[in-house]
Amino acid sequence: MYSRIFLIGFMGSGKSTHGSILARKIGYDFVDMDQLIEETAGMTIPGIFSEHGEQVFRKWEHDILLELCNRERVVVSTGGGAPCHNDMIRIMNDHGATIYIQLPPEVLKDRLLTSKTDRPLIKGKSESELLEYITSLLSERENYYQQARFMVNGVNLRAEELADLLRDPASH
Ligand code: S3P
Numbered sequence: 001m002y003s004r005i006f007l008i009g010f011m012g013s014g015k016s017t018h019g020s021i022l023a024r025k026i027g028y029d030f031v032d033m034d035q036l037i038e039e040t041a042g043m044t045i046p047g048i049f050s051e052h053g054e055q056v057f058r059k060w061e062h063d064i065l066l067e068l069c070n071r072e073r074v075v076v077s078t079g080g081g082a083p084c085h086n087d088m089i090r091i092m093n094d095h096g097a098t099i100y101i102q103l104p105p106e107v108l109k110d111r112l113l114t115s116k117t118d119r120p121l122i123k124g125k126s127e128s129e130l131l132e133y134i135t136s137l138l139s140e141r142e143n144y145y146q147q148a149r150f151m152v153n154g155v156n157l158r159a160e161e162l163a164d165l166l167r168d169p170a171s172h
Pocket of ligand 1: 045082
């Protein structure tokens with residue numbers, strides 16, 4: 001069994017929800033990377049973006065990831081952009097199991113429209129702008145996400161499916 005499990009995927013794909021259930025199921029700690037960045041920085045993600053910019057956020061995200069790579073028995077839900085910057089997909093693959101939760105743009109759009117999380121990259125977009133943005137960003141990011149060790153369909157995903165996949169990787 002892997003010591004570190006990284007859930008990756010677009011904003012709204014359910015990484016934190018599935019990650020915390022999975023962690024409980026397999027007896028691992030759960031860490032939400034965005035939350036840890038906020039606690040460490042003493043600022044919210046939107047605050048970091050507006051005061052320091054995305055570049056600085058990506059640097060802090062990278063630093064936090066390296067710190068997490070020293071922990072044992074942990075499920076990590078990563079920010080949607082993490083695997084696509086600063087070699088982070090390789091770092092995750094070198095230190096544990098990466099699982100890509102894949103969802104189509106329309107489903108992501110519907111989820112993001114009703115989500116309460118404040119996400120600077122999509123703030124203020126209309127429904128049609130949001131769909132266009134997701135479609136374009138997802139196609140750029142897909143190349144990184146596809147480097148995950150495992151891939152699962154995020155529609156009707158159950159945490160049990162993730163636990164099975166980790167227990168019996170050969171079946172996937
Ligand atoms: C981002 C996704 C967010 C957060 C930040 C940037 C991205 O995390 O890290 O707003 O670049 O896709 P979630 O995927 O948890 O929304």
